[in-house]
Amino acid sequence: MPVRTRSRTRVSTIVIVIWLLIGVAAAFQRGYFGSAEPTCSRVGSAALTIIAGPLNYLGLDPQVGCSVPQPSD
Template sequence: MRRRSVIPVLVVVWLLVGAVAAGQRGYMTTDHDCATFSSTLVTIFVGPLNYLGVNPEVDCPELPEPSE
């Protein structure tokens, strides 16, 4: 029964640490384009790994120009 209460707490702490990591990188204060928004989400979900030296970044693919 105790494990059921520990896992949600660990998930919340994990996401809070990720939000702190995203804030430290300045992702919470800049204008959001596709790359910044996705990098922010990745950083929040893998935030604790930032403190171990992992640098998560997501690049958006180049979209083709529409034909005229």
């Protein structure tokens, strides 16, 4: 693998890790990692917030709405 390609790969990896860390910080600030019981919506919103990364600080507020089928009585 040429040196130029390795360098580009390393920079890309660093950018992605920083992007995700910013997303984790945003999810933490929004309280997604609190002690509340994890629900489909809460976990989905946390994951989407982490993936959105820095876009959260530009006004993006991703939220997921889930409905899990309830067992019939």
